Amino acid sequence: MSTSATTGTYDLVVVGFGAAGLSAALSYAEATDGRATPTRIAVLERATQEERGGATRWTGAFLRITQDRRLDTDWAEHMGRVSGGLADQEYCRTVERETPQTLSFVEKHGVEIAFEDFPLPHTFDGGAPSMTPPASPRGGGASIVEHLGSALENDPRVDIRYETEALRLTTGEDGTVDGVVVRGADGRTQRLSARAVVLACGGFQGNTEMLTRYVGDRACDLPLIAPGIANNRGDALRMALELGADTAGQFDGIHAEPVDRRTQQADAVLYGFSTGIFVNGRMRRFFDEGRDTWDNTFEHVGYEIWKNQDQEAYWIADGKTLAIPGIMNSLLSDVPPEQADTLEGLAGKLGIDAEGLQKTVAEFNAAVGPGEFDPSVLDGKSTVGIEPRKSNWATALDTPPFIGVPVTAAICFTYGGVRTDLDGRVVTPSGTAIPGLYAAGEATGLFYHAYPPATSVLRSLIFGRLAGTHAAVQQSL
Known part of the structure; x- marks a missing residue:
């Protein structure tokens, strides 16, 4: 691994170093391990190495799972109820289906899932109030950042570019995404070519202008719940919309x-x-x-x-x-x-x-x-x-x-974001996937009217993993 690459040519570029981005990059790396021609992966992080990890780094990361490592059986229906039927039920069922494998994935990389007593009842297990100990990674979201991040650091195929912001996506003549223009700490721009790009850089809660535009008056009065989300500037939404991507989630909704x-x-x-x-x-x-x-x-x-x-x-x-x-x-x-x-x-x-x-x-x-x-x-x-x-x-x-x-x-995160299919591919309003472009985590919209909690980190890990794996499979065809 090197933190400053000498070349700008990659098989995969992941924008973001939180749960979704780390899951995407690591899943792609594992899916392409052993190929005759080694793959090259870049992970972009706006923050410094010391402050890496976005919102994930700072959250306690409750996980809405049962003690047998399955998603709360009521969650998909709960989503339907609170959203008034607007939430994507197939997406929710995908979260339900993929929860066990995704937990195994992070546990394999050293993240320990703990069930610790909590003094008040919750509805994380079947929808009924329960005193069952809720789950979370021991050490919170920081454990996810450090364990998955270390796996990438130790992979010679991976370049981690800190203090690097994504400016815009590039496409070929046929509309396939083939790279991203970035700006480094020195202020200079560079185009990184890529066979696929994963947008995993959060919502727009760190961008007061976008918050005011979508959420409304006095958005400037909302402090950030953690310093890492100051880097969630709406980059994924901005870049994807430039290519005609569709959106999902309630744009005036916030958690x-x-x-x-x-x-x-x-x-x-x-x-x-x-x-x-x-x-x-x-x-x-x-x-x-x-x-x-x-x-x-x-x-x-x-x-x-x-x-x-x-x-x-x-x-x-x-x-x-x-x-x-x-x-x-x-x-x-x-x-x-x-x-x-x-x-x-x-x-x-x-x-x-x-x-x-x-x-x-x-x-x-x-x-x-x-x-x-x-x-x-x-x-x-x-x-x-x-x-x-x-x-x-x-x-x-x-x-x-x-x-x-x-x-x-x-403010923790925004509801509105990019729409994807069940493989994490960014889609247009007609449902057509934009070739070479994926998104995962809070960069993607899902919630309406309410956020049934303890699922943000979980869905980020799940769809990061699905996006990275799909990109690897597509490139092997």
């Missing part, structure tokens, strides 16, 4: 998450909010915190905080939440919640209106209905006569110590 605004730590997500309440800057509740399990709710509260609450919210809970075994494992910030023996003291630590907070908590407490509080199930313990209601886990906030976290919404 945003509620994060602790006291820290600069990446992925400081507040998952364990269900047993408390949210208030906005005016000290009013604005969301049904218990309408569903956290995995089906956290994106919606994040979007609400950005879209309608001026990016200012506070999570408030009490000693009953602190007593839930392992609850701190669901609050991913490196800064512990603010804590006080009284609501007035908590308000002082949060810098918010104590009288307004006390009034809202008193109204909430008075509306709490009967029933037994059980954070391990949808307990049906709800409020009565208050808006917004709380549908589950409505228990009075009356047990010291009181805890709170100031929250804002951070």
Whole structure:
């Protein structure tokens, strides 16, 4: 492996060093291993070597799988329900079919899949709320970047080009993609010729201009959930559209998450909010915190905080939440919640209106209905006569110590992107594959109205693998 190639001629160029790009490059390398004429592969990364890996590097990378290494059996139907039938069901079924082989692929390269206890129920296993430990790579997405990246580094056929951005695709007279023009750290451009190109460089969440164009006003107020996604500039979408590619996914849709605004730590997500309440800057509740399990709710509260609450919210809970075994494992910030023996003291630590907070908590407490509080199930313990209601886990906030976290919404990824077929080939509006062009991961559109979580990294790995393998097979014909 060399990090600065002396020639610009390749069999495959992969744009992006995250889960999708690494999977594509490594799958292609394995599929072409042993050929009489050695293949040459280039992997392009906008970041430096130290910061490589895009969004993948920073995510905890929950995987929506069962303990027998299969996709949640309800996921494809879930996608159909939340998207109103707009999501590509064949794509979803492909994710379902390819999950076991793809997990075996990453495990073969040293990524360890762990199932670790989580303090609140999720719907990752069959669609019903469950306390089954959810899966993730041990070490998070960084483990994927380092293990798959190391395999490529150790392959002499692979050139990894850091601090290199893709500018435009090139085509032959018949429209076949035959290369990509890139710009290196020195500002100079170069054309890399290739028999196939895989676009795996994320969505457009790092491009404020594109966010404003598609997502709407005040997109500039959305902080990035991790530094790596600043390099997700919409390059795949821009370059593919220039060739007449089709799109998929909801272009004004984003996956945003509620994060602790006291820290600069990446992925400081507040998952364990269900047993408390949210208030906005005016000290009013604005969301049904218990309408569903956290995995089906956290994106919606994040979007609400950005879209309608001026990016200012506070999570408030009490000693009953602190007593839930392992609850701190669901609050991913490196800064512990603010804590006080009284609501007035908590308000002082949060810098918010104590009288307004006390009034809202008193109204909430008075509306709490009967029933037994059980954070391990949808307990049906709800409020009565208050808006917004709380549908589950409505228990009075009356047990010291009181805890709170100031929250804002951070963007993770965009919904809209390039459309591909089931081999990862980029297609036109008529469904015709553009020869030599593939895409995978968040560069491709899939989601509408909601993101059923713990599948972004998984689908990136799957379709990266399918694209790389298909390209290798096509070139052997």
